[in-house]
Amino acid sequence: MSKLHIYNTLTKQKEEFKPIQDDHVGMYVCGPTVYSYVHLGNCRTFTSFDMVYRYLLYLGYKVRYVRNITDVGHLESDADQGEDKIAKKARLEQLEPMEIVQRYTVDFRNVMRQLNAHPPNIEPTATGHLIEQIQMVQEILDKGFAYESNGSVYFDVEKYNESHGYGELSGRKIEDLIAGSRELDGQEEKRSPLDFAIWKKASPEHIMRWPSPWSDGFPGWHLECSAMSTKYLGETFDIHGGGMDLKFPHHECEIAQGCAATGHKPVKYWMHTNMLTLNGKKMSKSTGNTLSPAELFSGENDKLEKGYSPSVVRFFMMQAHYSSELDFSSDAISASEKGFIKLMTAYGVLLKLETSSQSSKNVQEMVDSFYDAMNDDFNTPILIANLFETTKYINSVHVGTETISKEDLELLQKEFRGFVFDVLGLVNETESDNSKMDEVMALLMEIRAESRAKKDFATSDLIRDKLQEAGITIKDSKEGTTWTF
RNA sequence: GGUUCCGUGGCCGAGUGGCUUAGGCACCGGUCUGCAAAACCGGUUACAGCGGUUCGAAUCCGCUCGGAACCUCCA
Incomplete structure (x- = not known):
């Protein structure tokens, strides 16, 4: 029989799947940002990785499947001076940020349960891992791949590029990125437009904030996934997944953060699902x-x-x-x-x-x-x-x-x-486990069989047609009559 | 503008050098049936366009046209 091969978006080829550690598999998937209801496109990605998880289990692997809930940290845009998506929505709706997070997290889990997706083994939140993220910022600073500027800490992409090469996953070259970068407001703290925040100082009106060695603020865009995947799956793990739209910059930055902090690549197989x-x-x-x-x-x-x-x-x-x-x-x-x-x-x-x-x-x-x-x-x-x-x-x-x-x-x-x-994770919704229903249907089938035997087709067709209207289909065969929804 | 990917029959959607007439849906014919439905058998419609490489291309290369993703948060 064939062996499992996975298309690795890092190497751009199908590779035989060999877990790092025997029959154990560590898999991390970027979860949703819970600032509104999930849509069907979000669901496709998580359903796809649910299928991957299920097949790995089916093959007998012991899988630790981690999928985060992003409840802080994704900046609205640089122009917003670091306004947080969750915080913005909270103000609009006059709610506490954690209330927003709770509402949409519940909705997300509910939808995924309806789609018959297994829950992940661990579903960590960014706000629950501030200490780990702050530690990682410090590590990256200690290794010299980040700098502090006015209370914020930025990842030094050009310095990192000299020793590691930035852009490997998305196929981007740093020169092209610099040439194509736009002049945006609020970037004067950065040495280069390519640098990204790993810690961001909170503006006075910003609601979600935590103390750190650099400022009262919040963690940067891409840091949570690096911190949490490292914590639960180790410095190097097997599979990291997410939607194609996360490839750049999110996953590119994760690789950079991981390499900067630990000196080696965090992920063996990168998988990206396409858009619905x-x-x-x-x-x-x-x-x-x-x-x-x-x-x-x-x-x-x-x-x-x-x-x-x-x-x-x-x-x-x-x-x-x-x-x-x-x-x-x-x-x-x-x-x-x-x-x-x-x-x-x-x-x-x-x-x-x-x-x-x-x-x-x-x-x-x-x-x-x-x-x-x-x-x-x-x-x-x-x-x-x-x-x-x-x-x-x-x-x-x-x-x-x-x-x-x-x-x-x-x-x-x-x-x-x-x-x-x-x-595939399908559910047989046509199955009936209602014995009363079965008894009633058996009676109807008996009456219909008798009418047909007497060539009373008016009665037999009435039963069939009315049942059809109710969504129940009758099938005649030599062995007898069956019915399905 | 830069990077990457895609364009398959009426629709959805696999396949990436030669034999998959993939598969599903739809449609047509047949078997079965009291008539249907379901099932089974058979059939129709195809590789965006042009040029090239090759004994041979939907599959490789080039160009043209069309579409998408990323380059700003996004699954």
């Missing part, structure tokens, strides 16, 4: 081009005629590779819903399949194809294509044109279930 677009453009809070999960699930929005369940949304996302752009549209999600139902129906059939002395197809090869797809840089669209090929086989066995042995059936049930539910 709406109308061909990136979803963005600042431009308002967004669709919220709640709107999508309920259907209460001006973009869709109906709502789609979280599993359908998840399936839709999994039908594209994580590194490709994915455009959201009503037609696309609608097509995914039908495919999703087909897959779930096939799973139901798989559980009840009758066995023969031998299989008419090579089931082991099918199962291998699931692993091969995922081992090739988590290629979920190929996995799903292979699952649909298997679906055809399952249905053929059901109608008797193909056969399966007892051993193969057990294997296929285990792995099909594993990849669909454990790896």
